[in-house]
Amino acid sequence: MTAPNRSRPASRPWVVVVHDTATTxxxxxxxxxxxxxxxxxxxxxxxxxxxxxxxxxxxxxxxxxxxxxxxxxxxxxxxxxxxxxxxxxxxxxxxxxxxxxxxxxxxxxxxxxxxxxxxxxxxxxxxxxxxxxxxxxxxxxxxxxxxxxxxxxxxxxxxxxxxxxxxxxxxxxxxxxxxxxxxxxxxxxxxxxxxxxxxxxxxxxxxxxxxxxxxxxxxxxxxxxxxxxSGPSPLHDRCYLAVSGLNALLAMHAGLLTVGVPLWITEHTSAPTITVTLVLLLNTALVVVIQTPMARRIHGIRRSARAVHLAGLTLALACLVYSASAVTSSTVAVVMLLSAAVLHTLGEVTAEIGSWGLAFDFAPTSSAGAYQGVNHASVAAGAMLAPLVITTTALTHGAIGWLVLAAIFISAGTATLLVVRGRQLPQGVTTGVR
CATH class of the missing domain: 1.20.1250.20 (MFS general substrate transporter like domains)
Known part of the structure; x- marks a missing residue:
């Protein structure tokens, strides 16, 4: 198989950015x-x-x-x-x-x-x-x-x-x-x-x-x-099913950004409405800048599982900062919301890269489609659940609701690490595990 070019020129940062952009x-x-x-x-x-x-x-x-x-x-x-x-x-x-x-x-x-x-x-x-x-x-x-x-x-x-x-x-x-x-x-x-x-x-x-x-x-x-x-079925792989189910909970971070945060900013904080646009633009810009470099560093089952665990903690911290933005002045609220957006984006990127790694590394190549189907079904489930969960927690109950969301993210990330720990690769997987 032809591997993508993973080398980068050892030069000034702007040269590296241009090289990464061209390669992407x-x-x-x-x-x-x-x-x-x-x-x-x-x-x-x-x-x-x-x-x-x-x-x-x-x-x-x-x-x-x-x-x-x-x-x-x-x-x-x-x-x-x-x-x-x-x-x-x-x-x-x-x-x-x-x-x-x-x-x-x-x-x-x-x-x-x-x-x-x-x-x-x-x-x-x-x-x-x-x-x-x-x-x-x-x-x-x-x-x-x-x-x-x-x-x-x-x-x-x-x-x-x-x-x-x-x-x-x-x-x-x-x-x-x-x-x-x-x-x-x-x-x-x-x-x-x-x-x-x-x-x-x-x-x-x-x-x-x-x-x-x-x-x-x-x-x-x-x-x-x-x-x-003739490959094995993911429905018989309890570890993969567990990881995918937990991924559905972490995948709610997308709905939190597109549904929860805009409504929280406009209805529960003193920040101007334009802050919604600033948060979304900041998220997009950070994803573009950090996603590829982080993907180079997160590979193999152990690192992927640790990344998912860290993502849960980071998303939880973002929830706490979002919550605190409701009890401050307009200027401070904007600063806190943008800070929360940075944490949210770091958690988002880390969760996605870690979950991709686990989804790929645990799946036998002969059943790649079936395994990826289970993983993507979990993402779709998270997307469907997110509006309901977010509106009934943070948007309805304020600080207590944000704490519930934070607990969900921490629990999902920690449980993923525990499930993956000690897991053996199934027969037919062709990946380097680090």
């Missing part, structure tokens, strides 16, 4: 390059969609806020199942085929949103769109599991994360143009542009199947691999 945006490995190019278009689509979707659903489609929430909740539940099914399907027909198919179905679903006029049609289209996106995550992880080994899997995934953040930001800015226009036509064009961008992202993915086939012929480990459907 234009990787030498053909599989990584295809995934990166596709991620640019798909993430641009996400940014546009996230920006305009709420107003599109309420003002153009004509749904109530409660109806939108109900439809998306149902779609989130379907996405959990889709993540799992996509993994098993990837092991049978190949991860590249699943990735292309689910990307196409998501793009078509987005294009269908303007045709929805009732709660039923909206929910059906939302189920297809959200489930397809969740299945893509599983298929992409399975591709990485087959194309790379050891620490390179996490490094490539981290670089993809940087690309996703950058181009989601670009899409957000472009989606803002539709908000400025604030017209029905503008919102419809934004949604159609989002769907078209997803369909464009399919083109680079078409070459991946051939690349993996070529590597299989050249790699002795691949040549000796048993038939894809």
């Amino acid at each position: 945006l234009r990787p030498a490995d053909p599989v990584a390059a295809a995934l990166t190019t596709s991620a640019m278009a798909a993430s641009f689509s996400n940014g546009v969609f996230y920006t305009v979707s709420a107003l599109f659903f309420t003002r153009v489609v004509g749904l109530g806020v409660g109806q939108v929430g109900l439809g998306l909740t149902v779609a989130g539940a379907v996405a959990i199942a889709a993540s799992f099914v996509a993994g098993h399907t990837a092991d049978r027909i190949g991860a590249p085929a699943v990735l292309v198919t689910t990307t196409a179905s998501q793009g078509l679903a987005l294009l269908a949103y303007p045709t929805t006029a009732t709660l039923t049609t909206f929910t059906l289209v939302a189920c297809l769109a959200v489930a397809s996106k969740a299945a893509q995550g599983t298929a992409r992880a399975a591709v990485l599991a087959h194309a790379f080994t050891g620490a390179d899997r996490v490094l490539v995934r981290a670089r993809l994360g940087v690309v996703i953040n950058v181009f989601t930001g670009v899409g957000t800015v472009c989606g803002g143009l539709a908000l400025l226009a604030d017209t029905k036509v503008g919102y419809i064009l934004a949604i159609l542009g989002s769907g078209s961008s997803v369909l464009i992202s399919i083109w680079p993915l078409l070459a991946i199947r051939g690349q993996l086939t070529a590597r299989a012929r050249d790699d002795e480990a691949y040549a000796a691999m048993p038939a894809s459907h």
Whole structure:
């Protein structure tokens, strides 16, 4: 297998940053390059969609806020199942085929949103769109599991994360143009542009199947691999199931940032509303800067487990600082919220890198799809649970609620470390454990 370039020039910091950026945006490995190019278009689509979707659903489609929430909740539940099914399907027909198919179905679903006029049609289209996106995550992880080994899997995934953040930001800015226009036509064009961008992202993915086939012929480990459907099932791997379940709790950090923190700032602190934008921009910038360097340092099962443990502690500390921001002056509140955002981002990046490492390193290559399906189902579950958990804890009960959230993060991180400790690699895993 072709390993991605992990070396950096020993020079001034700005030279290192430029080198890392160039390597991230234009990787030498053909599989990584295809995934990166596709991620640019798909993430641009996400940014546009996230920006305009709420107003599109309420003002153009004509749904109530409660109806939108109900439809998306149902779609989130379907996405959990889709993540799992996509993994098993990837092991049978190949991860590249699943990735292309689910990307196409998501793009078509987005294009269908303007045709929805009732709660039923909206929910059906939302189920297809959200489930397809969740299945893509599983298929992409399975591709990485087959194309790379050891620490390179996490490094490539981290670089993809940087690309996703950058181009989601670009899409957000472009989606803002539709908000400025604030017209029905503008919102419809934004949604159609989002769907078209997803369909464009399919083109680079078409070459991946051939690349993996070529590597299989050249790699002795691949040549000796048993038939894809004959690998062990993750449903019989209690350690993996436990780690994935705990990951669902840690994965709520994303919902905390996008749902909990904005509502906390505007309803419970004296900080100006613009602080919401500052927090989100700070998070995006920090992820872009630190994710790849941290991925180089977190590899192997032991380090990944320790990273998840540390992430739980860091996220808990962020919760405490968020909580304290409610009882200070406006200026101090802004400083505390930005400080909490830094801690939150450090916890987010550390949790993601650690969980990627565990998900890859514990999964036999012959069952990569099924194992990644379980892992991504846990992420989807966390995304579905986050709004409910956050609103019923921090946003309802203030400081006590924040303490509950902090306890959840600490418990999930600590339990992950305890579960992983002493765990033996399953047969068929091809990774370097440090």
